[in-house]
Amino acid sequence: MKTGPTIKNRGALSNPEGRFTKTSHEYYDDGWNREEEALPPLETFLYPESAKTIISRNESPDIGFEQSINPYKGCEHGCIYCYARPSHAYMDLSPGLDFETKIFYKPDAAELLRKEINKANYQCKPIVIGANTDPYQPVEGKLKITRSLLEVLLEHQHPVVVITKNSLLERDFDLLTAMAKSNLAKVAVSITSLSTDLKRIMEPRTSAPSARLRLGAGAGSK
Numbered sequence: 001m002k003t004g005p006t007i008k009n010r011g012a013l014s015n016p017e018g019r020f021t022k023t024s025h026e027y028y029d030d031g032w033n034r035e036e037e038a039l040p041p042l043e044t045f046l047y048p049e050s051a052k053t054i055i056s057r058n059e060s061p062d063i064g065f066e067q068s069i070n071p072y073k074g075c076e077h078g079c080i081y082c083y084a085r086p087s088h089a090y091m092d093l094s095p096g097l098d099f100e101t102k103i104f105y106k107p108d109a110a111e112l113l114r115k116e117i118n119k120a121n122y123q124c125k126p127i128v129i130g131a132n133t134d135p136y137q138p139v140e141g142k143l144k145i146t147r148s149l150l151e152v153l154l155e156h157q158h159p160v161v162v163i164t165k166n167s168l169l170e171r172d173f174d175l176l177t178a179m180a181k182s183n184l185a186k187v188a189v190s191i192t193s194l195s196t197d198l199k200r201i202m203e204p205r206t207s208a209p210s211a212r213l214r215l216g217a218g219a220g221s222k
Contacts (some may be wrong), residue, residue: 042101044076046139049104054112055127068131069113071145074103075133077165079203084132100205103137108199110148117156126159136166138205150175153184160187167207169215189215 056068074088078100085095093102106112116122129135135146146162153160154175162169162176162185169176169187179185193199194209206212 012075022192036195042097044101044103044138046190047104048107049073051106051108051112053116054106054109055116065126065128065131067125068128069109069149070130070132071106071109071135071149072133072137072140074099074102076100076103077134077203077206079165079206081132081202084187087132096122103139105137105139105143105145106139107143109145110152113152114156117152117158124158126161127153128161130163134164134166135156135162136164136168138166138168140166141168141171147172147175150179154179157182157184159184161188163188163190165190165212166204167215187215 054069056070057066058068059066065142073091075082075084082099085099087093088099088102091104093099117124128148129146140146150160150162150172153156157179160179164187169189176185176187189212191209191212192202196208196210199206199209
């Protein structure tokens with residue numbers, strides 16, 4: 001299938017239909033669009049999502065954890081290799097540009113977590129935050145949903161693992177450091193390449209490699 005002109009600061013080259021949609025369309029180059037003509041930047045749209053529960057569970061022997069939380073669906077980072085892209089199909093959205101520009105967030109995530117942890121039959125096991133999509137979306141700086149989850153986990157002395165590519169993680173070093181003193185917190189920051197040019201292609205809206213490297217230095221000094 002042909003793709004349209006590329007869009008600056010986005011990873012996907014197209015916006016194909018989700019696997020469950022009943023109709024499809026195909027881009028056709030009629031010659032009117034020239035390659036040198038840049039398309040305008042795509043706006044990111046945010047949608048609140050009402051969830052009944054917040055902890056996802058799995059029993060797969062191939063996955064190294066049993067509990068996870070994803071405060072966001074979709075990811076503005078736009079990594080071209082992201083395995084989570086097809087999950088947008090469950091909302092009749094595209095794994096392409098829709099995944100990067102239509103972000104769903106769970107405003108009541110912290111309260112849901114508190115309720116689940118306080119259930120009499122709850123079994124305390126490490127919770128991975130960001131197993132599907134990055135918990136430090138650009139809008140996290142404003143919404144602070146991930147931070148509110150960490151506050152609840154610290155309050156309950158609950159073990160957590162955080163996975164991210166975003167240097168916004170540094171904002172929450174105070175909470176993570178307090179948990180780490182009791183061996184309750186682990187953080188994984190992935191760095192695909194030290195090349196900024198390659199990063200712009202593969203992970204267009206993630207933090208720069210140098211910023212991610214500084215996270216390790218900053219955490220070590222706390």
